[in-house]
Amino acid sequence: MEKYAWTAMIKPGKKEEYVKRHSEIWQEMVELLKKAGICNYTIWADGNRLFGYYECEKGVDFAAKTQAESEIVDKWNDYMKDVMDMTMDEETGAQPHLECVFTLD
Numbered sequence: 001m002e003k004y005a006w007t008a009m010i011k012p013g014k015k016e017e018y019v020k021r022h023s024e025i026w027q028e029m030v031e032l033l034k035k036a037g038i039c040n041y042t043i044w045a046d047g048n049r050l051f052g053y054y055e056c057e058k059g060v061d062f063a064a065k066t067q068a069e070s071e072i073v074d075k076w077n078d079y080m081k082d083v084m085d086m087t088m089d090e091e092t093g094a095q096p097h098l099e100c101v102f103t104l105d
């Protein structure tokens with residue numbers, strides 16, 4: 001199973017709203033992530049810095065393509081843009097993929 005990690009920033013004063021929106025995540029968004037083969041998805045916060053991690057049952061490329069082609073993801077990203085800053089990868093349309101430099105299995 002391929003792994004994917006990303007980072008972003010919560011805008012100043014918006015952490016509570018960021019957390020609230022994720023506690024009320026749209027069912028359509030959950031279904032899309034599962035359709036993309038995304039599982040074990042977790043987001044951590046260090047102050048306003050975010051670190052996200054998920055595993056891709058169908059591969060990173062499939063997950064990125066499924067998300068990039070989804071109107072739901074576009075709507076979610078638009079909904080979240082007032083509470084967070086994330087530069088999207090121009091090639092994939094997804095969050096920039098962090099380079100894995102160590103894994104302990």
